[in-house]
Amino acid sequence: MSTEAKEAKPSGGILPRLLAAFVIGLILGGIGVFAVQSSQSSAQLSALQNKVQSLQATVDALNTTKVYTIGVSFPLTGELSDVGNQWKTVAQMALNDLNSELANENVKVQFKLVIVDDKTQAQGALTAVQSLAQQGIKVVIGPAASSQVKAVKAYADANKILIVSPSSTSPTLAIPNDFIIRTVGSDAVQAEALAKLAFGQGARNVIVFYRDDEYGQAFAQFFSNVFTSLGGKATLTKYATGLADYASEVAQLSSQVKSIGADAVVMISFDTDGANILGHAKDDSTLSSVKWFSSEGVHGTTQLLSPEIATFIRKVNLLGTRPVFKENPVYKDFAARYKKLTGRDPPVFAANVYDSIILVGKAILLAGKYDGEAIRAAMFKVASNYYGASGWCILNDAGDRMYQDYAIWTVSSVNGTYEYQDIGSYSGGTITWG
Amino acid sequence: MGLIDLNVIVNTIWIGLIYSLMAIPLTISYKVTRVLNFAHTSLITVGAYVAVILSLVYPSLFSNIFLALVVSFFAGSVVAILNHKLVYRRLMDKEASPVILMIASLGSWIFLKYLIYSIISVVSKAIKKDLYFAVPNFNYTFNLNFLGVSNPAFAYSLVLGLSLVAFTFLIFYKTSFGKAMRAVADNPQLAQISGISDESVMTLTWLLSGGLAAVSGVFWAMFSYASPEFADSLVLQVFAACVIGGISSISLTIFGGFIIAGAENILMTILYTLVGLDLSFRPFLSFLTLLIVILVRPPAGAAGGLPYRLKLRRRESKWTS
Amino acid sequence: MDIIGFLISWITFFSIYSILSISLNLEAGYTGISNFGKAAFYGIGAFIAAVVSLLVFLTLSGLSYPLYSLETIVAMGTLSKQNPVLNIIVFLFTLTLAFVISGVAGYLVSYPTLRVGPAFLGITVLSFGELLRIFLRNFQPTGGTYGLAGIPHPFAFVQDPTARDLAFMLIALTLLIAIYLFSERLVNSPYGRLMKSVREDEVASLCLGKDVPKIKAQVLFIGSGMAGIAGALLAYYMGSINPDIFVPSLTFEVWAMVIFGGSANNKGALLGAGVITFLNRASVVLNFMFQNLPVDVNYIRWMLVGLLIVATLLFKPEGLIPEDTRSSFVWSLFGEQKTVSFKERTEEVRKRVKLYVKKLISWFMMGGE
Secondary structure, X not given: OHHHHHHOOOOOOHHHHHHHHHHHHHHHHHHHHXXXXXXXXXXXXXXXXXXXXXXXXXHHHHHOOEEEEEEEEEOOOOOOHHHHHHHHHHHHHHHHHHHHHHHXXXXXXXXXXXXXXXXXXXXXXXXXHHHHHHOOOOEEEOOOOHHHHHHHHHHHHHHOOEEEEOOOOOHHHOOOOOOEEEEEEOOHHHHHHHHHHHHHOOOOEEEEEEXXXXXXXXXXXXXXXXXXXXXXXXXXXXXXXXXXXXXXXXXXXXXXXXXXOOOEEEEEOOXXXXXXXXXXXXXXXXXXXXXXXXXXXXXXXXXXXXXHHHHHHHHHOOEEEEEOOOOOHHHHHHHHHHHHHHOOOOOOOHHHHHHHHHHHHHHHHHHOOOOHHHHHHHHHHHHHOOEXXXXXXXXXXXXXXXXXXXXXXXEEEEOOEEEEEEEEEEEOOEEEEO | OOOOOHHHHHHHHXXXXXXXXXXXXXXXXXXXXXXXXXXXXXXXXXXXXXHHHHHHHOHHHHOOHHHHHHHHHHHHHHHHHHHHHHHHHHHHHOXXXXXXXXXXXXXXXXXXXXXXXXXXXXXHHHHOOOOOOEOOOOOOOOOOEEOOEXXXXXXXXXXXXXXXXXXXXXXXXXXXXXXXXHHHHHOHHHHHHOOOOHHHHHHHHHHHHHHHHHHHHHHXXXXXXXXXXXXXXXXXXXXXXXXXXXXXXXXXXXXXXXXXXXXXXXXXXXXHHHHOOOHHHHHHHHHXXXXXXXXXXXXXXXXXXXXXXXXXXXXXXXXXX | OOHHHHHHHHHHHHHHHHHHHHHHXXXXXXXXXOOOOHHHHHHHHHHHHHHHHHHHHHHHOOOOOOOOOHHHHHHHHHHXXXXXXXXXXXXXXXXXXXXXHHHHHHHHHHHHHHHHOHXXXXXXXXXXXXXXXXXXXXXXXXXXXXXXXXXXOOOOOOOOHHHHHHHHHHHHHHHHHHHHHHHHHHHOOHHHHHHHHHHHOHHHHHHOOOOHHHHHHHXXXXXXXXXXXXXXHHHHHHOEEOHHHOOHHHHHHHHHHHHHHOOOOHHHHHHHHHHHHHHHHHOHHHHHHOOOOOOOHHHHHHHHHHHHHHXXXXXXXXXXXXXXXXXXXXXXXXXXOOOOOHHHHHHHHHHHHHHHHHHHHHHHHOOOO
């Protein structure tokens, strides 16, 4: 080509050459502009395509259901296995309620529970929480006992795992700014209620027969303080926990009642030990002739509804206190459904277990992400306006339940069968009957 | 002793009898088979629950205590024999040491314990009753007035329990099978040479031991209640009773059972009323009693004595019954 | 699945339980002392560590709250992060103290057990242990049933929790290795042969002039001291303890680890502890896989542990690793008086290490076969 250009001399003048160059230039320019424009538009097109894709992904995400897992550490074996297994049923009820509520409102979130047995042991609880956390769980309902909560506290605080205990009542865990939330309140007010109840019923010289653990010790101490300030006399007698039977202790209680001339026994117990104690007390003539008062531990057990123990309860007019808000339709519905499902009344702290799960679910929703710190912050907010089976769940600064009302319960004969009945309530410092 | 109530005495007798009934099968099985059976508590629990569940589900048939006891007995025997055939026999054939057998029984215990939990949870849901605190539904038709205490469960337990103890003594000392058991316990090789098949003796020993343990569980459920954990909470007291008997003498084991029950009830009362010792020390007293007994008069039964107590040894070496 | 977290927490517990297993192995496996009170010495170590560390921190700050109270727990929250040097000094001091006091307790316990004979030694030590535990439950100054909490972690000043746990794990592992080497050295020495002679035939040993009671007392001292160290480690790791942790069923668990892994064999003790602690933790994946079985999956998990013990013993009645009568590799290197140069010895070490690494790699390659 270059040789031709060298040899051929252009014919005509410069003008046709210039014109040719101009036209070629125009054509080239046109092609260039077209290319640029089309690449721009294809870029726009691909940009548009990308945008459409991401929008589609968002829509898909909004349409798929997100599943969050809540960990649970319950005593399914060991000393508290009776109540732990019942809580398992309560937890599953709560989960179903939560999930169906979300499904009904077309919220694309569902929850799952993973329940691990901690054997009612401190080390078992730590292993359970660690194992759950190592599988990615960020919030755990449980453990049941205060000693177990103490064992998991260091790990939970360090690794930002939220622990929500429905039943730990030790005053030594009321610590702010940690990752322990307790949906059960201090027993100080309940002890006050029980003391006023006992005093109001005419008891002046009582024996407080209590469990030797943090729950029992705290309760007995609170009770004793209030009762003595009212003018009565309280003798504290503790019994060891975890034993197979308490006939021996009941015999000692009987002789103590005789020796100090007590007019009432105040029993601070859990479910199985309390039922066992009442079962032996009913065979004792001394103990059948004094008044009896009880904490919430035995409430709900089927043993107290058995004819032998129920007659004893009626004979001594056993009155107890238990944490429940008066005329709480949420609780009534929950209790009725539980009874329909299992054939018996909900056990102690069942309402707290139920509410813990609902609260955690709502907190995760509010937080929007599955992160321990965010869920904890959200829990305080959600709890502050949640009225559940256990009533108002507002939490104080230490992450413990702030408000609680109490009911006065007993066992009465209704149409030939024995049933638990709430015959009074305690709120704002006063007892109201009926 | 005006400070000791009638209740305390009744409790001592009742609990002492139950501890003895729980401890005797452990002693027998150890003597004959040389296995320290950790799964013993599982046998007790099985017995208790078989009686309880049957009496709740088929009250027409099993509110009769005798029938329930018989079925419990065989339930315990079956579990004990299965445990033996599947675990102990095979290990013994491989010449495993007693320590290995003991740990294998620990494995059986763990397995059986959670098997019982599983079964209870399923049955409890099915019959809609709480089985974690279960009392048998027995129909007590007669009642004894014992020292002014009128409690049919106690009456039945006393009569039946003492009969069982007598029955055990009868088997052990008056029957040829009992003789064979004692022979195998004393010297297995010599027994084999004399024509006693040690496998059939062992199987029948587990039958007796498992059955007695199961029945003792039923008595406990009548006195207190059945739970998946009750036998494990009691095992140390039961073993203490065995140890006081040197794990060899049945009568000393019974004595041990009553001593431990006495410590928990009578000694507790004395210390409580005189010294104001907290009731929460009750388990402390069982162990204290055990230690005092075996330190003051060390048992030198089948487990053998010490070289340093050669004096005691010379007096020993036959069945102290 | 947080593998690092799992490994760190598992290895820490593995170290603690291995120390317990090795100590029990020395007593029961090599010397024939059926120590059924292991949990008590474990507990003594833990309580010494807790009580002394809390007391030191509180008194140095001029506070005098009861050890179990809320005020103590809250105060320890800040105090434990202020002075790293203090944390570490207290940690080391209480470790040594735990060793000494638990050891002395074990030594003292050997006296009454002499009277009852080898067969009842187990129940005697167990009874002493339970007496101590029930007493602690009722003794309010050291917490009673409240237990003690707020125990100052030696690395509390480290901000990152994983780093803190990793550091603690390394300390525990180091202690384990030291105890393992010591035990190996002990059992392959003349003293080790003394221990085995007591196990095999006490009377013959006595007749040959060996002071059997003294040997038992010494072995109980060593074993209980080791258990005390393990207890102190537990107290610092969990941050809170109470008497109901140290129950006889814990002793039974350690026994299972020793026998299952193979008694009279330190490697067996490690293996037993490793397998059982691993199984307890790893089986939680079953909880994630099965949520709605008719029988609770947790019951199945625990049943499997029992089955594993029985099945393994049926298959290998001496435990996984039977007693090894040959001297160990460590002993052959550093124990015997060899006229071998240092260079040759390090050659030997290098060869052995290479061999093990090769074995490990080939095992790994074959998919863990």
